[in-house]
Amino acid sequence: MKAMQDSTIEVEDGELLRERMNEEGYLFIRGVIDSKLIREVKSDVLDALRRAQWIAADGSLQPLINGQEDPRYWAGFGGVQALESFHRMAFDTRLTAIMSALLGEDMYPWPGKAPYMMWPEHLGGTHAKPHQEGVRWSEDVLSTWISIGNTPMRQGGLAVLPRTQNIGYLPGYGYGQSDFGPEWVTTGFEPGDIVIFHNFTVHGSLPNQTDELRLSCAFKWQSARYPAPAEAGLPVRYPGVPGWDSLTAGWTSRRWITPPDNVTFTRIPPSRSGTLGGVPPDRLSAPV
Ligand SMILES: O=C(O)CCC(=O)C(=O)O
Numbered sequence: 001m002k003a004m005q006d007s008t009i010e011v012e013d014g015e016l017l018r019e020r021m022n023e024e025g026y027l028f029i030r031g032v033i034d035s036k037l038i039r040e041v042k043s044d045v046l047d048a049l050r051r052a053q054w055i056a057a058d059g060s061l062q063p064l065i066n067g068q069e070d071p072r073y074w075a076g077f078g079g080v081q082a083l084e085s086f087h088r089m090a091f092d093t094r095l096t097a098i099m100s101a102l103l104g105e106d107m108y109p110w111p112g113k114a115p116y117m118m119w120p121e122h123l124g125g126t127h128a129k130p131h132q133e134g135v136r137w138s139e140d141v142l143s144t145w146i147s148i149g150n151t152p153m154r155q156g157g158l159a160v161l162p163r164t165q166n167i168g169y170l171p172g173y174g175y176g177q178s179d180f181g182p183e184w185v186t187t188g189f190e191p192g193d194i195v196i197f198h199n200f201t202v203h204g205s206l207p208n209q210t211d212e213l214r215l216s217c218a219f220k221w222q223s224a225r226y227p228a229p230a231e232a233g234l235p236v237r238y239p240g241v242p243g244w245d246s247l248t249a250g251w252t253s254r255r256w257i258t259p260p261d262n263v264t265f266t267r268i269p270p271s272r273s274g275t276l277g278g279v280p281p282d283r284l285s286a287p288v
Contacts, residue, residue, distance in 0.1 A: 001159065004028040004185040004195070011094070014101030021102060021142075025165030025201035026185075032094050033146060033192035037085070042148050042191060044083045045215055049117070052076035054213070061149070061212035063119055078241040080115040080217075082248070087113060087256035090219050095144065095194070099221050102142060102196070110220040110232040111244075111257040118156060118214040121207040127156050128205040132174045133220070141199040141222045147189035149215035156206035156214060158195050159186035165198035174202055189216075224259070227266040233259065 008030040010016050021027055033041075049055045052075035054065055065072050080086055089095070090109035099107050119125025133143060151157040161184050170177055186206060197203055208214050222228060235241045248254050 001180065001182065001184045001186050004160070004187045005162075006030065006187075011098065017098065017101055021165075021196070021198065024162045026160045026162060026195055026197040026203075027098075028187065028193070028195050029098065030190070030193045032098065032194045033089055033092050034094070035192060037089060037092060038148065038192040041083070041085045041089055042215065044085045045080055045115070045148060048079035048083060049076050049213075052079045054117070061215075063123060063213050066124055067119065074240055076117065077115065077237065078235070078247065080117070081113070081235050081241055082246075084248075084251045084253075084256065086115070086217070089146065089217075091256060098196070099142070099144070103140065103221060103223050104225075106224040106260070106262075107221050108224055108259050108263065110222070110228060111259060112232055112234050112236045112238075113219045114217060114236045116205075116214070116216045116218065118205065118208050118216075120211055120213075121156075121209055122211075125208055127207045128203075129175060130161065130178045130180065130202050130204040132170055132202055133199045140226075141220055143197050143199070143218050143220050145195045145197070145216060145218045147191055147193045147216050149191060151189040151214055151216065152210075153186065153188045153206070154209045155212070156208040157186060157189045157216070158203060158205050159184050160195065160197055161185075161202040164202040165200050167200060167202075169200060170202075178202060180204065180206070224263045227264040228259075230265045230267050233265050 005024065005028060007017065007020060007027045011029055017027060046055070046059070050057055053072050054063055054076040055061055056064060067073065090113065118127060133141065145158045147157065159180060161178065220232065235244065235247055241247070244257055248257065
């Protein structure tokens, strides 16, 4: 695998970011999330995982439970989504500026935001095999993958196959159709580093070869000009994870999970084309 192209020093140049996204299908930018905020998020995530008994009270990240069969799984997965700081991260000033440059001023983060706590491979943990994102009906949906902890390469961070953003939707989101190889790019990540990638960009994550959980998350973004899939407005993996009323109990504000007033959600694919590349509308498939 090759090293990801680092766009950190060009982060103020919106035009260049748009061009690079159009050409490469991804952007890697270091240190985007405010350092105080990402420390708060990491500390809150660790607290939530301790409360759910995923990890021991001593602060080590060695997992005590092993996957989704354990009833404590949902307490941890939902516990992170109940953190106000976790959702507030999507409103970080620098992240907002970057996403506005890419998608326009009317962009917004989907209310549902996915935490990724990836288990060590030797404890049976899996990793994300090459795939596209699950949004087939609006080509201008971008994801931001954010490293919450330190993610050295052997902990298996995000990997991307550049220049696949224009290949259109692959059946089954492309699962099983390609493997990681020399044309792929990855890197080691530090807290607050992000990778932005297009909805159709083929990506995955590498095996976690350490003893500790890998902490990261992914948010999705789009313009309010066209509808979002209905599930975008829900907590990730609802109803396994409870609804917003339960998750947001005790928050200071619900604005982190409230989309702009003009946003619509639908189960019917829109027929418009996007501007960041993607498939023509007639190739958009049935709704999920
Ligand atoms: O972090 C991971 O392991 C997978 C990330 C991913 O597939 C995504 O963000 O869409």
